[in-house]
Amino acid sequence: MPPAPHRRVTLGEVARAAGVSAATGSRALAGDPRISGPTRERVRRAAERLGYVPNAAARSLRRQATRTLGLLLVDLADPVHGLIAAGFEEAAAARGFTVIFVAGFNDPARERRALQLFAEHRTDGVALVSSILDPAEALTLIRSDRVVLAQADHPSLAGYGNDRPVGSIRSDDAAGAGATVRHLLDAGYREIGYVGAGPTASNATRRDAVLRALRDSAARPRRAFAAGRDGWRDGLAVARRIARDLPEALICYDDKLALALMDGLRACGLDVPRDVGIAGYDDIPFAACSNPRLTTVASPSAEIGRLAVRMLVGAIEGGELPPSVVLPVELVVRESTPGPGSIDYTQPRGGEVSPRRVTSLEPVGVAPGGGR
Amino acid sequence: MPPAPHRRVTLGEVARAAGVSAATGSRALAGDPRISGPTRERVRRAAERLGYVPNAAARSLRRQATRTLGLLLVDLADPVHGLIAAGFEEAAAARGFTVIFVAGFNDPARERRALQLFAEHRTDGVALVSSILDPAEALTLIRSDRVVLAQADHPSLAGYGNDRPVGSIRSDDAAGAGATVRHLLDAGYREIGYVGAGPTASNATRRDAVLRALRDSAARPRRAFAAGRDGWRDGLAVARRIARDLPEALICYDDKLALALMDGLRACGLDVPRDVGIAGYDDIPFAACSNPRLTTVASPSAEIGRLAVRMLVGAIEGGELPPSVVLPVELVVRESTPGPGSIDYTQPRGGEVSPRRVTSLEPVGVAPGGGR
DNA sequence: TTGTATGCGTTATCAA
């Protein structure tokens, strides 16, 4: 192997070394059957010897296709988005596609720049995960049959129709939220609150589904708390607000918030699940080993990433974008919601124990945003 | 805004629409001061009106530079790598660089394909995170002054010299491990074990530092457990092995393993920290809100990502790769290691309580790989 | 201040 072929070798040089034309060199390396065995072998060897690496830019320019996919997500450091990204990258790599990632941090300006970037790079397909842009905006830069919206979060989309102008992947937020409520009711909880995050479509969908399911039930007073988009960063602050008027159980927008809130409640001297039950959403890996382990709705994050690739590649190679999909979710019942009667009080676990407040909570009029 | 300019507009068309040549169009959009104000404005408008988006491939081909960086990491779904990726992407975007990510999953074949991919795309710089390839191999495909190795994990690198052939970023594993040991000794722990992961350089470095610090101390018998590279996936299995011969405290290779192990120990009826103290490594976000909260070594993951970009961009724009760096780490003491005497036994917290076994543990002869 | 011509590295068309 040569030490470090840094003046990049071109196909032409390889061809010359093999004593053929550039065209023949190209065909030989592409495995074109019209090229004779010996010639092919000579070219291969020359390429190997010279350390030839094809130039993707030149190839893309000529072929008018890049075999590149763009992925816009919120934050690579977020467990859910990390899983989606991992699924996406793996599926793309398996099909020979390169992936360009951009994190948008829920910032419209960054999301727009990401679209611009994808357009400049002529990505063959684009997936937008939890984008807060109006999907119509994406279509000004990306052709509609090469876009997949996953868990679209533009507030206007809370209505939840799947008649989007582009491909769409969702997990069934409403079903997951409903299943959580039913589980809690079955377990005997009656006062149930929802702890929301930012002003996104998925928060609105989950919150509304929770509140609707509660209204349709025998549940007693309930309430929605708004933790704000970054509530999970300060579980204690959220816990303090909630502890002033504690329901029997809390359904959190997602696991991140639920885990932070559990910690905050513990810091307030409250014990989960003895003093309050908690359920999350997503089933991130650490939900399975928290203490107590977290009841949550398993949303197939990695599969969403893989599916986005399958849909895009289907469109690229098949010419048509496959139909939109709503993925099923599954409730995973763990220790954090055993039911209000199921705790063995002979084995106290908490520190400072404050008696459960049983307050009358007013029913909720919910403003978009998770307000109280 | 036009509905969807999908037959991509070229610079030539924009120029024609503006009544100038392609060259003038190019210069106008590039803000070349030689172009008169009115002309520039006409070109800009034409570009806007036609929905012109420059073609990155053509530009790269012509400029012989791509403004693209490659990032190879182990797994996008891993919290530490997610943080590094997030820092990397953010820093790159801020400087106008596009990022291509590849996850290598500790698989040499995938890592090699990633290098090949970066080479084909003519990335201006490449960062390899926790790569298990021999660094020399990278240099056959990437020029050495455009590579940064972050937390290199090729087994041969355990020796820890920083005289690598390429740029290198490390956090100070040995210092972190040593600080953890000192903290545990100060807290009163005497029987301390190390729970290792795979056969990587960083595992070897941490393990050796722990064992060395123990040997140099008044600590009593100690032991190293090998959880294997994927031990954190089955905390219970690891816990069972360790529970048979439980030290007073365990230092884990990383937080993922520590959190899984805490859960496994709890499933075995053991209580952390009453029955055993636990320390992790990395300070991933959930280490701060586990129950008990995890003592750990804060390693600046996002900063590693940002620094990698700074070094590469320094090389690209300054011509020379900045010197290698060892980043300091910081011990974060939390609830999981209060010291063996500091638990209030009047407030039992565990379920089934097995009395601490106080066995004589043999000193460890450690094989590379986390021995025994 | 602007235009003309050229080439970046590939692949595809056409001809031999």
Add this chain to the structure above:
DNA sequence: TTGATAACGCATACAA
């Protein structure tokens, strides 16, 4: 079975 040629879209050297 192979070669000559052109073109993908852009930016620059040189000319005007």
